Amino acid sequence: MSVYKPLTGAQATAEAMRQINPDVVAAYPITPQTPIVEFFAEFVANGLVDTEMIPVESEHSALSCVVGAAAAGARAMCATSSQGLALMWEIVAATPGLRLPIVMPVVNRALSTPINIHCDHSDTMGTLTIGWVQIYSENAQEAYENVFLALKIAEHPDVLLPVMVMQDGFITGHGVENVKVLDDAVVKEFVGQRNPDRYLLDLEHPYTIGPLALPDFYYEVKRQQEEAIERAKEVYLRAGEELAKITGNTYPYFEEYKSDDAEAVIVILNSAAGTAKDAIDELRAEGRKVGLIKPKLFRPFPYKEYREVLKDKKVIGVLDRSISFGSYAPVYAEIRNALFELDHRPAMQSYIYGLGGRDIFKSEIKNVFEELLSGNVDSEKQKYIGLRG
Amino acid sequence: MATYQDIVSKPTPLAPGHRMCAGCGIPAIVNSIIAASDKPVIVANATGCLEVTSTIYPFSAWNVPWVHLTFENAAAVAAGIETAYKALKKRGKIKDDVNIIAFGGDGGTYDIGIQALSGALERGHRFLYVVYDNEGYMNTGNQRSGATPFGADTTTVPAGTKSIGKTQWRKNIVEISAAHRIPYAAQAAAHNVVDIYNKAKKALSADGPSFLAVLQPCTTNWKYDTALTMKYSKLAVETNFWPLYEIENGKVHINYKPKERKPIEEFLKGQGRYRHLFKPENRYAIEEFQSLVDEEWERLLKLEESGAKL
């Protein structure tokens, strides 16, 4: 029996981890991910899980321990945010090549400098190119369910890659919502056991894991890795179908909100999509044809599927909560890429918003739609929402 | 007492065909340590000479389960393996007992890896960390590390008309490790494989983390003939430059006291990295070297005599 519980996004994530009851968790407390570590540590202290938890001395060691544990054969999890993700970057980059199924919730927070503890997406957008599957979550409910989805994808034999599950720092992470929590036994059945085919503790088969590969072999190993993340696209949908059976929700590549007949569509990640939905409801009440696309699976990026739903739109606005300095913003760049094959492309506008936790208001999103519908757009010029001039 | 027969009677964890330099001391160290384990061994290896030369794809020289992740985190990776072992054992998924050993060079241990090492020692994971100490970044061609001794010529602090090379003494990594109140920390040298074997036995039976620093003379970057690796290891001990000692539950015990310690010059001469010290204008540095060695030795003797816990 599912029950509703008032939980923060961090608490919901810890709850998912409790229900998975992984063999090993190693994590370092970093704002705003800290409550995940604290809640989970409490579960350990009170025997609600029998996970071995490693209270590491740094983020670098957090993921290093998790990689060691996963290579040894354990189901191992980590969690991080912002500066922590940046400190562990070396290991973040090294992990996918080893093809270890690791799930790591990430609570999005701005990157220094200036130091700032609040939400934007500059932390995980900085890791797009290195081979982790990335799933973004609008709210605590999605953050909770996406952990199970991530585990299924990570451990699927066609994939065997690490997966990050994102939620917005403070907004989702510390905000309390009514979260529908699955029955423990149902989760246990869904996640099953990890059954690695090669692992260090298999003493009969002493494999060498992580050797040096020079110009004659490195390229081939990396090509395999690319194949695996491409396969994650299909596995994401199949795992989502399985998960849907126990949650009643659906897991498409992106959520389409009133976008079917919309002339103007905005694309926006995570919690701000909630604000956008309110703005859309109000504009729709006025008869304006506006809608939303909210990306969920961001790596691998489903270009073709975006192209299908966006090809007939009049105008598209993409709102990014991070800057890709000196180039198009990360989400905008992907949407723009997705439309390349079209003969007649929609008009497009890139917007930056919400850096370092700056709020974005419904009125601002409504203004975006007004601007898009007015035709005052320039696909090569980045605009800034809520920035003092 | 262990013998050479004990060490060589088991199949070696390392297979031939690896690409360590001719005359390298690392295999003797690795083989004698793993020979001391009465349980299967899992190895976590930091980036460095051993890792690079033993696993050039598609040729692995390892007969035991082995993993390498990056440079500075062998202790963290080993901690993860140890924790996985505890978890899987507790859940009945595995049966056998194992020993977990991390190997790193001095760069990966004294310098860039010291945080991960300190964290793993403090948390009390049951594993053995071994540093094969060749006193610099030798895999990449003799750059200075925190283990490089006084007066050595390295490519990052070269000897020159205004420089004698490194002007600092090295870190005391054994005492740094022991300061984490681990049950066993020790210092050994490549030539004394029986001592290495005995120390590894003690380390692997310790109820907690253990640490072993083994001197590994480097023919390539200390610049001496390939046949002389064990000779320089011996001289390092006979001159008290590299005393053989152990710190068991905080108590210092010196395993070998030369009847008459040899002058440090005997260790320095013939090594290309110290050639410049023999110029008349640099002789003072050899005297300084000698007094640093003697001071350290006196300090170690006092630590042992006092019987106090570190």
Place this chain on the structure above:
Amino acid sequence: MADKTGWKDLMRGGDLPPATSREYKTGSWRSLRPVLDLSNCIHCMICVAYCPDMCIPVVRSEEGVVGRNGRIYKGLVRLETDFDYCKGCGICAEECPTDCIKMVREEVVETSSK
């Protein structure tokens, strides 16, 4: 493992089976060869323990082999060096307590064996 292995056929994640280095013969590095006089060997195992290339095979011999001073050495005894892997470093010769190993230039060995 063939050098031409395509990406689809490599083991996942760059993993390798154990001890594949045996296929890589490092004996070609050698310019000096350890020439062993077994009649002077005491089978002390020092050379075996020190050898950086694990290329001195040992066997357990119940009947024993003849060594220094015509004595029969039983138990673990060393055999001829495996020249597929010996890099010719000379540690065995340097450390041998009975001086029963001599380092000889490869071309000299080759000439004299003709």
